[in-house]
Amino acid sequence: MTTLFTGARIHGSSATAFAVTDGVLSWIGADYPGTPGDVVDLDGALVAPAFVDAHVHATAAGLLRTGLDLTAATRVSDVLDAVRDRAEPGALLWGHGWDETAWPENRPPTREELDTVAGGVPVYLSRIDVHSALVSSALVDLAPSARTAAGWSDTGPLARDAHHHVRRAARASIAPGQRRAAQHAFLRHAASMGVACVHECGGPDISGREDFDDLLTLDTGVEIVGYWGERGVRVPGARGLAGDLFVDGAFGSRTAALHEPYTDAPDTSGARYLDAEQIAAHLVACTETGTQAGFHVIGDAAVAEVVDGFRRAEKIVGERALVTARHRLEHLEMVTAEQADELARFGVVASVQPLFDAAWGGQDGMYARRLGARAAALNPFATLAAAGVTLAFGSDTPVTPVDPWATIRAAVHHRTPGSGIDETAAFAAHTSGGRAAARDPWTGELTVGAPATFAVWRDQTCLRTVRNGQTIHEVPLT
Template structure:
């Protein structure tokens, strides 16, 4: 492969390439595997970067583990606020998170924010609540348990204020470097007023202008919001919450909380208004939606928008839905007709799918094992764009491709080629761009991998197989990551 000015200029055998480009510099990859670089279609850069250097609770196996990790962190970082992430009580024998009293006992007087793995609820200390007293008057408040909904947004805002500009820059840079080291050349940042703030998004977009960092496509999730530097008004514009925090809007009550059907933040009229306004303005819209009641409201909202702008205009706008976990074949077919992209996360199924995972705990085995139906979405004609939702799951693209192929629900896996395309071409398509191919005239955006045998042109993806190691990541001819070739 020969590249010139960030574009692929030639593909062919070595001898003819050397003859055609006698003055070119040569890089011998030693038999390594070259493929289009990955796109992560859903990230939260600052939160993920903070986790890289902050308190990581994803390995905790019990309430005691969580409290011990917090206590040790506070001892090692005295007089500093704590930002942590990743606890998941559904995996713990107690099936409960720590109480606020327990947190206060191991971190007395310390502002502590510990987001659940799905980032839709958080454990906090009294010292942090005192920085956001309005949380006590908002929906989702609890004096003892994790905070969710509007109360969570209030304390999250206070926690974000604890992060200095320099800490934020360090976190964002650490995240982008880590993404490049995993063969990712582009990420879609899903920002919003309840997630990170405009200043955070602006700083990230400015940072990513450097040639040696992955490209960032920014989305701003605010109903009727100002576009500003964002690419679209979507991403995490919440129609509902998350299943782990029992805030996803479901049609039947949660199996492990029969008095709740979650939370519906937007109705069909609001959804239709946003989609209509964005379509008419030529702006890409999108929503975060997970539960079946939320998906039904979204489909109804798009149907109302179609009456206002027409199906062709909707399809041309290439709107997108994030997560889309509880969706029927009929709904997928309707969404496909409107050109809606499914921005989905295969590692959700790997982490919480099946008849014994967290989804089954929340919804029961039958409902809980029917989520993230990738094959159904693909068969309906929806374009799939794979992402991680990091820090919810790791941005580990090959593991995500593997998870999509070996779905925990029989019949819902996709082929290796389709999964790889969803994590490359699908990500560019979701942003209204083209990319994800190695062809003459295409951008020189690729990754080089150390891997074993190839099967049908891709690394082995069998469960337990050793996945490829990234040796080099290149975006538009600029090297983002490089390690020594062995």
Template sequence: MAVTGDTVVWVGQDGPGHALHPGADVIDLDGAFVAPGFVDAHVHATATGLHLTGLDLTGTRTAADLLAAVRAAIRPGEILIAHGWDESAWTEPRLPSRAELDEAAGGAPIYLSRVDVHSAVVSTALVELAPEAREADGWSPDGPLTRGAHHHVRTAIRAGITAGQRRRAQDAFLRRAAEQGIVSVHECAGPDISGETDLADLLRLAAEPGRPEVVGYWGEAGAVDVARRHGLRGLAGDLFVDGALGSHTAALHEPYADRPDSTGARYLDADAIAAHLADCTEAGLQAGFHVIGDAGVAEVVRGFQLAEKAVGRRPLAGGKHRLEHLEMIDPDQAALLAGWGVTGSMQPQFDALWGGEDGMYVTRLGSRAAALNPFSTLAAKGVLLAFGSDSPVTPLDPWASVRAAVHHRTPGSGLSARAAFNAHTRGGHRAAGVNDGLTGSLVPGAPAHYAIWDAADLVVATSDPRVQRWSTDPRSRVPGLPPLDPGVPLPTCLRTVRAGQVLYDVFTPSA
């Protein structure tokens, strides 16, 4: 492959390449391979960076573990922000009381978000910084805060983060993305997520040389001025139609299996959804929504139907609107969404983390769990798929996401390796409105967005037809890649390049 400036100019065999490009700087990959750079279509940069630089609760398995981690991490004069507990995987599901948290925190404000980031356990000192939480929906005097109460304490957290903390967190996030072969991320910001200042700071930092691209989205209806002010792609991402399954706030038609008195929470109705779609279509912006539960998806479909009557089918489809997560959807709904040109921005690691016969999905939904995250159905109906992590909910690890999409926990719901890889590369670019037929592939004329991977030891010697092999058909524009079978180590990134500029590099060419 030959690159001039920011563009791939030639792909072929070595001999003709040397003849066509005499005097070029040559890098011998010594067994490494080149593939298109990944796109993570749903991230929360500052929250991830705070997670990377702070306290990680993903390894806790009991309330005692969590309290011990808090005691060890408290720093005088600072708010403690930590993430990742998941009581559904604990050996003892009891959460610590607020009194226990207060004792462990020594009077400091602490915010400990659940793995899905839709609820948190907090200390009394943090509640005192957000007294409105006590009167809001989702308030609990002793347990996790959800819904409006959670939004209030999260606002207080944002106000307590210093500019220096924010920059360190965002820098850590961008560096980690580059280390994972990611050339572009879609930041899903909003007034209930991170704040306008946070988004503006992230966009400025990402504009510095040697950074992955950040495509900005703002999850707020009626905020066209915000989108224009920051040059955002759309008013999409986490504009919440509902919540999350783990926190019992995803909107369901039927009650939760483990909470029969609840069908979750729905924050927007079809009329509000339709109005937002129409406003964004007319403004030339992408609209989009966070939607997980089946009742939430049904409301979104009704919203699209109303929006079509208002603006027309062709303009609505031309808006290339998007839906985040889209976990509970049936084939008929998928076909309708495809007709409106909707992108499904999905996270395969959700299934790897919570799927299966004894995972959180089954605990929350019973037999309904098997139908979650139906990648193959969506693809077959023509919905564009764009994969991401929802980091910090799941890690920035695109190869793990591709593997999870291939090896779905429900047989028949996964994708081929080629389709999964495309959803995490070209699909992400298309989801952000780049549909030139080149970006996200390695062909002459394409932007030089690529990563070099060490996969010398990732060889599976077997004739078993069940072992997943990558397509080597040149028409697929997907190079021959290593297997992603369970138990096989994932490739290691050696170099990440965007538009010909090196973002990350540990690769040393041979003399």
């Protein structure tokens, strides 16, 4: 059956109507020549390609919607009060989103403070960047190996390997039904934001194989492209061994790897988990098997290792093979123009998150507190685009929200003058860029013969999201 949509403002076209037949755009124009089976009047609403979110953590994002949301906390007492109100005996309390950098105390709660309000309940509260977490002693008791791991603290948040240990224990405490409910909640929300495809960036220290495999079996209408961040494994259903394969950590938790120490913590330069030789080995192994490789890379020392790794891999498999593989780099926040040129030569896709700059950029933001003058060079989208690096926009949710239009605005109005890109390029990065990042042969454009995957908007409110002709989100037209 053919459905005719009329009264539309079609992105990139002067046409006002289009038809969908068997999940494909079968006609675009002004006066439909046939007799459709159904007619939908869009009353002047904007029709645009559906967005792709190129970096998500579905279960954690869903748990933010169904669990304890700490993104609005403004002081230590906000966190403690929220835990006191939500802690239930016998059940893990999972929360996310605290960011102490703007709090009057300039610190998170201590473990002793958390234990006092938790009442013996296992509590896991990830920082906004998910590279460290506040945990109760009851949760540490479920992961005793954390006490001897790198990143352990007797009183404060856990980072690095200690964090990975307690996160695994927290994940193991989530019932399958709770996990499935969180996944569904996230995917429904993504569809309501005009997103028809998400790239799940899983890994052994992030979500676990059971979570990853379970997610890939879901059929909610939203396309799930899975990436698994681990070297030397075969993962059925994964598009590549990429996503959050950590070369380093994050600025907020002071685990992003730097050449020079942190401005506000001169005793540390972050953490580097992979070196150039290991990076090259992974690139070679994936290239030779036709698999996408990729890495989580943020700090300048980590970026330097990745670029060196690509150079070493080139000597083994050659430039052409690397370009064909279209390997990915997630975040890529601290990259120079020279490095961007080299990564473009290797055909790298940069999966980046403009809302990072909106949240933490500028002269008074967290980046400036952590890095001083170095912060002005972060997230240089214009530099990457000028070098020819393909940009794919995402949220890294639950780190930042799934909000494509806000993401586009953040990329255009970068808090460092000269680092932003224009609206056309930003829109492309959140649509066709995501398709390119997943090696999808469809560019995402609305043309005859293309998949009928689009979103309908009025004043940047999503009225309908359609994937391959199937409506996966709809609100009444008013």
